[in-house]
Amino acid sequence: MRIGVGYLLQETNTFSPVETRWEDFGLVEGGEVIDRWRGTETEIGGFFDVLEGAGHEAVPLFAGWAMTAGNLSSATFERLTSMIGERFEEAQPLDALLIALHGSMSAHGVDDCDGQIIEMARQNLGDKTIVVTLDLHANLTTKMVHSSNAIVSYQTYPHVDMYSTGVSAAELLLRSLKEEVRLVSCFKKLPLIVGPENMQTTNGPMEEVFNVGYMARKRGEVLTVSAFGVQPWLDVGEMGCATLAVSDKSLELADNCATDMAHHFWNLREKFTIPLLRPREAVTLAASEDRGPVVLAEISDAPTAGAPGDSAELLLPLEQYAPDRTALIWIRDPMVVMQAIAVGVGGKLRTAIGGGFDKTNHTPVLFDGAVCSVTDGQFRFTGNYNKGMLNNMGTTVVLKSKKTTIVVTEAPANMISPDVYFSQGLDPQDYHIVVVKSCNSFRSEYKFSSRVILVDTPGISPANLRGLPYERVPRPIYPLDPM
Ligand SMILES: [Zn+2]
Known part of the structure; x- marks a missing residue:
């Protein structure tokens, strides 16, 4: 099979005065992606290893990573989408797609750049399977979930599992292509913004949220679970933490798991704040x-x-x-x-x-x-x-x-x-x-x-989110409003 692979990561801080530019992505396209990225312990490194190991053709589309900064300029995002559109068209026919995104990239006039990229992929690939990986700090949106077949987040913070997230996503895609599983996703958004200071997955509240999902996975109810503690410096409309579960065929089981994780996330919200020293x-x-x-x-x-x-x-x-x-x-x-x-x-x-x-x-x-x-x-x-x-x-x-x-x-x-x-x-x-x-x-x-x-x-x-000049996040939202 010919399976497209793409990688485009940027986390936007809409409060930053420094605009994100095209050249910040260090973008490479086509064959250059292999030279630059194959063998790295990143999501796309994982995509290549699993697909090639299983005898499929990994078709490199594009790869770039930009440091977190302010909104992309409209011109930069237009140039990115036009490049992505061209790569999708050139690479056809594709049997499926694996794409790694951050999940909180925003441009002037476009809150959800990642959702728009996944939607473009859907338009180009029709009903072919699309599996997406996102950072644990992604701002998960309806568009992302509706335009993909499955989403897999990093399971660690500090992030040390980019490669294994790529491997999990690629393996999930291959199981779906072999019709061993039929991917069904369910997600829950929370009226919640939390700081990253106490979001380790090795201990504390975020570990507890993931463990709820892992128990469901252990019971065989879901295939993968994701939790998104959105990076908080993002003033966009569909803002908030989220949970997501992917099951084999059962919307009910995916729903139960995502809901259960979301309840724990909400109940643990105060534990994400820890004191800082002057x-x-x-x-x-x-x-x-x-x-x-x-x-x-x-x-x-x-x-x-x-x-x-x-x-x-x-x-x-x-x-x-x-x-x-x-x-x-x-x-x-x-x-x-x-x-x-x-x-x-x-x-x-x-x-x-x-x-x-x-x-x-x-x-x-x-x-x-x-x-x-x-x-x-x-x-x-x-x-x-x-x-x-x-x-x-x-x-x-x-x-x-x-x-x-x-x-x-x-x-x-x-x-x-x-x-x-x-x-x-x-x-x-x-x-x-x-x-x-x-x-x-x-x-x-x-x-x-x-x-x-x-x-x-x-x-x-x-760390103190209450002092930030949020204007566009949905209200009420914790910790900005009494809940
Ligand atoms: Zn992150």
């Missing part, structure tokens, strides 16, 4: 630990949550409250990168750093120190998260002032992985305090840390 308390606590590295998670400036990564809010607290401790931090500042290159490796630099993008929340801080290195900022992930996937942080410099080492990049860095630091010849284990601008996914990659402290700074992806 910078002074967080840094003081980190400095008092006997052993490092202590991770200071600066959630509000997480690039994978759509923040620009330009916060320098922790530099002064580190100097003031942990003067004797070594610290490692990443800041995005293209101007400082240019200045450091002009000064040269070994030179001295005195400049303002940070606050170049999110001028509402961040202010520049004085840096006075040395330029240690310059690189092109390219590397592949080596850990549990998207292993093998190519990353580009743009031109990158390492600066040092007193006890603090700063990695400064031109483009946003994917802070989930310590590869951001490793790629610059820096080992976080050599530092007492390491600032990680990531909400939760870093936990699987920073297992070597002695302690994790969540720090509360202002930013585009804050």
